[in-house]
Amino acid sequence: MRPLGIEGAWVDTPRAFEDSRGRFHEWFKNDRFHDSIGQGFPLEQANCSRSVRGTLRGIHYASVPPGQAKYxxxxxxxxxxxxxxxxxxxPxxxxxxxxxxxxxxxRCIYLSEGLGHAFMALEDNSTVVYLCSQGYAPERExxxxxxxxxxxIAWPEDLAPRLSDKDAAAPTLAEAERQGLLPSFEDCSxxxxxxVSRA
Structure with missing residues (x-):
């Protein structure tokens, strides 16, 4: 796992094994995660979404504490x-x-509590799975x-974004900051x- 330029975000490219039967890889391993991040991943929920090309989901985040880390x-x-x-x-x-x-x-992405997350499907039937450190709680989302x-954000220019009504109506970053909806770096840290101290 290697850190990205945003503190609390990491990318991992697991090793895949291929033979005449197909392919196998470990997409999450808690001891490797712990060695890189300094803590385990407290799994509370696992999600799966399938999207048509151009679907744009996010930017989503949860109030901290406890927030919601994702893998x-x-x-x-x-x-x-x-x-x-x-x-x-x-910073x-x-x-x-x-x-x-x-x-x-x-590749896998880990983002810690307090970071925003979004993705756009580049192909039809793109299927994303993600582990969550906390369960879905509408009042904190x-x-x-x-x-x-x-x-x-440099979304692909050749795709027309398909957003949910909720995501299309979401505030800008500045509006969310004015409304006091954003987590603080201090609280997240x-x-x-x-x-980490519990690990």
């Missing part, structure tokens, strides 16, 4: 997966990083407009330190 991979098709730093006071606040996840490289011009 994400694409098991069929391909997506452009984006991590957004929405933590007020963070990289408002920055984003994109990684292609697909069924060829088997929030969103940011993935087309916020201030964030200027303190929460992560508490998890």
């Amino acid at each position: 994400v991979t694409c098991v069929s098709g391909a997506v452009l997966d984006v991590v957004v730093d929405i933590r007020t006071g963070s 990289s606040f408002g920055k984003w990083e994109a990684v292609r996840l697909d069924d060829t490289t088997h 929030h969103g940011i407009d993935p087309l916020d011009p201030t964030l200027a 303190a929460y992560r330190r508490s998890l």
Whole structure:
């Protein structure tokens, strides 16, 4: 696993084994995760989504604490997966990083509590599975407009974004900050330190 430029975000490319029968890889292994991150992954929920080409999901995040860390991979098709730093006071606040996840490289993304997450399907029937450190709790769930011009995420220009009504109505990053909806870098860091101390 290697860290991305946003603190608390990592990418992993597991080794795949192929023979005449097909292919096998370990897409998550807790001891390797622990050695890289310094803590285990407390699994509470596992999600699976299948999307048509151009579907744009996110930017989603949960209130911290406890937030919701995610470990994400694409098991069929391909997506452009984006991590957004929405933590007020963070040195990289408002920055984003994109990684292609697909069924060829088997890359995985880990994003810690307090980071925003979005992805766009690059092919029909792109299937994303992700492990979550906390279960879905509607009262703690929030969103940011993935087309916020201030964030200027470089979504593929040849695809017309397909958004849910909820994601299309989400506030911009600046609006969410004014409304006091964003997690703080300080609170996220303190929460992560508490998890490491329990490891």
